[in-house]
Amino acid sequence: MRNLKYYTSISALAISLIVQSDVLAQVKSKQKTSFQVSAPWSADYDVRSDIAMVYGINDDGGKFEERVKGYRDKGYEVQFMTGIAWGQYKDYFLGEWDGKNHLDEGQMMRNGETIWHGKNVPYIVPTANFLTYMKSHVKRAIDAGVTAIYLEEPEFWARAGYSQTFKDEWQKYYGFPWMAQHESPEATYLSSKLKYQLYFNALKEVFTYVKTYSESKGKRVKCFVPTHSLINYSSWQIVSPEASLANLEGMDGYIAQVWTGTSREPVFYNGLEKERVFENAFLEYGSMVSMTAPTGRKIYFLTDPIEDRARSWDDYKVNYQATFTAELLYPMVDNYEVMPWPNRIYRGRFPVEGMKERQPISPAYATQMQVMVNSLNQMPLSKNKLNGSHGIGVLLANSMMFQRFPTHEGYDDPQLSNFYGMAIPLLKQGIPVETVHMENLANKNTLKDIKVLIMSYANMKPLSADFHQELAKWVKGGGVLLYYGRDNDPFQNVKEWWNTNGNSFKAPSQHLFGLLGITENANSSAYEVGQGKVYLVRKDPKELIMKENGDKDFMAMLKQAYENDAKAGDLILKNNFVLERGPFVISAVLDESQSQSPLTLNGIFIDLFDPTLPILNTKTIQPGAQAYLFDVNKVENKNKPQVLAAAARVTDEILTKKSYQFVAKSPAKTNNMMRILLSAKPTKITAGTGGKELPLSKSDWDEKSKTLLLGFENFSEGVKVNISW
Structure with missing residues (x-):
């Protein structure tokens, strides 16, 4: 659009503006889903979201520019994420960056011990010198061509606050000598208030630099904060700027870091303390929405198919479904970080009940997970409300x-x-x-x-x-x-x-x-x-x-x-939540509620939590469980052949009167399963990659739903599918 000024006629100008509007819409659509990754690109975890957030300048052996190029060459919009309170910053802490050792800037507990995030990597008290170092990282990222900067987890542990560095910051901020936080409630309160302010100031300074430097290079690099919810940080005894950032100039939005690891924190109810993962996740996502919605800032919702703590694959799956359901029950959010660390998910090994040795992700769970994350590329905003009494x-x-x-x-x-x-x-x-x-x-x-x-x-x-x-x-x-x-x-x-x-x-x-x-x-x-x-x-x-x-x-x-x-109507008490978002039906049934009855939904559904993608006429959800369904009856254009659900990203669609062609891309060494709406039972189906035809693991026609269940091996470079009828 740089030639726009050369147009002289009104009609040409109008056309150019329409084109410009369409281009902007396309750019927006490409920023719907993302993942964060420190490892170089690999076919084994080529997730095919819109954005690859390449993590850390020094992470995974460095070679940052090579990692950025690797993802960009595969078609990703590339952005940059790094920690603001910790990270692979050994060159700073051990004196390689400026010739001075900075380990004394770590967050220190009452016993004199530093709180570590890894060897020679402390949680940091964000000093002016450290922020100068951080600016050098974001500068390098901007020079590498990233479109956004994410400074994650601005965290100051409540149990910290005893280092000389913190004492010096106290004197500068309050104008009177440091007070040990364990000595009085007031000292505790003032200590946390300072920790909160230090990271607010840190983000403000670095984001100001990002905006100034990027604009000097003719770019508009956005700034985001990936952060746990206020609820979780309060629960885990961590202090962070949280809601105050929503009104910070230069701040474009958040990633709501909610997953099994945060949501499994036990809570009390009815005198019993235990894990209540769905309920906790629902409240955590809600607190992130309330923090941002009034300000209009953008928010991405994160889920993780596994977590940092070693649990069994079965445990991960059950709780992933719970947190995934919770995030989808907020119809005003349609941007998602589909997973962190895909290499850990696809190449990691975790316990399986009844087996001595740790196992990689099962083919079935990988397929289910890929169906779920690819559905997020289709997930619409909706004005529908969750059933129940609002306000x-x-x-x-x-x-x-x-x-x-x-x-x-x-x-x-x-x-x-x-x-x-x-x-x-x-x-x-x-x-x-x-x-x-x-x-x-x-x-x-x-x-x-x-x-x-x-x-x-x-x-x-x-x-x-x-x-x-x-x-x-x-x-x-x-x-x-x-x-x-x-x-x-x-x-x-x-x-x-x-x-x-x-x-x-x-x-x-x-x-x-x-x-x-x-x-x-x-x-x-x-x-x-x-x-x-x-x-x-x-x-x-x-x-x-x-x-x-x-x-x-x-x-x-x-x-x-x-x-x-309030005269707001009847207060409806029930044991379930149900929400429709376009063709998607999301539901959770609560245990410990006023009823222990299951919920039954009727329709023509594809069960998106089942890797075999069965067609169901009824779905019964028991208390303590959730459901994720695709309602075939709610498809907007039923006469148009289309992929309804798939364990792959579908692109390059070509449609004729008698055929449907597309390319399906997903991580290598995984199995694709997909439901495809067609106008008639197919007479010929082929799938191939690199000039080689692939065998079909599944090819079943369902006459009632007019859908084809198709299965084959996934390839990162894509599988070309041709269907004729």
Whole structure:
């Protein structure tokens, strides 16, 4: 389009703009799916997503430019990912970069030990010198032609904060000497607040450099932060900038790093602590949506078919299905990182129950996984809503990370139960509860669809009085607020805005209640406030889930608030979630719910969790399980031959009146299985690669669905398929 200025006629200009618009649309469509990889390209894990995020300048033996070229030559858009808190930065830490040893910049615990991410690779306190080093990495990546920079996992461990480097940063930030975080709740709070700020500043500085340098070269390189959810970081006792980044200039979006490893963290419900992977994943993805949706920033959802911790392949598969289902239940997101480290998945060996030696991925699981990840290339955005009662939110704040470690007398929050106490009871009864980030309250989109908001200051504190102004305005305009909290934890007394500079509130909630016209000695009551209502319950949310049936009164109050006060309709309680996105049907049935009945769906379905891709007329889903289906009846153009599901990426389609031709690409040494919609039973089918015809492992026609089940060996360079009828 550089010749656009030479057009003189209006019609030519209009045509050029249409072409330009179409080109932009094509570029956008090519940025739908991605994977991260440090290893050079290999046919064995040629995933065929749109984007290859090549990891680390020094990773996998270096040769960064060669790795970038290798993926670009195979047709990938190439981007760059590296850690901001850790990475293969031994040249920096051991003095090769500037002649100085920097191991003293690692995050240090109270016992004087550094927290390591690997040999000679500590988690870093992000000093000015380290950020200069990081700029040299992103510069090299931009020079190599990448289109985006991902600085992942800005993590500062809550148990760290004892190094001289951190003490120096404390003095610069606060203007008074360092305080050991174990000595008081206030020191804990201030320590975490500084850790949070250090990584906010670090990302701001490096992203500013990325934008400035790339634009100087005539490019617009985007900036993303792959990060765990606020829920997970709080649970794992890690501090990170999280929601504040969504409004950072130069920040283009996030990757929501949610997978089995984060979601299997045990949580309490009904007095029982155990893994609840689907429920946890649903809340984690939701917190990432609430963090970004009001700001319009882009977000990719990540899942991982395995995880860092060694478990069995069967365990990985069950929990992969749970997290995969959870991510698809958010119809407003259609960008995905389909997997990290594909070489680990395809070449790794993990336990198999009943076998002594570790085994590679099974052909069946590889096929199923490839069907799932390739379906994401077709996954549409949808305005459909998850079935159930909408408009119920739980308030979160970044400060939830500030109270996690160490534990002080008078405060205990096992497994983050002061958060989960407000969310898990709702989720278990089939309510699609949302999370609301306090940092986004000033954005008009944040509360516009929330009818009932549940909050507590037992596990977090407001970092600004302005948040209370927004909450008060929302309640007075008709919102219903449920406040749970005893407000007697020691963090209520840290030196913050509610008890300094002329304020003398004993707890931040008193300031909020004052704006709402509620007296300071209010206790377990309901208050009319403008057009809205406030319920005040002097219980900490953890009390709702850490004992059996602890949520009974809570659920009754929620029903009253939702139906009678918010007038939002009936509060629907059930044990399932179902969502349709185009032809895809996604469902989860909850255990520990008000019903133990299975859910039965009827239609003409392809079961996408089954590597044999069977056609089903009914699908029954038991409590604790999920389903992923393709509804053949929902295909937009049933008269057009098309691949409906495949363990390969389909390209180069050619259609005539009597034939259908395409190319299927997927990692080598795996098995393809595909369902193809046709207008008639085929009379001839051929599949070949490199001039060689391949045998078909499966070729079955289903007359009712008008689909062909076709199977053959996958090849990275592609298999050309010809079907005639």
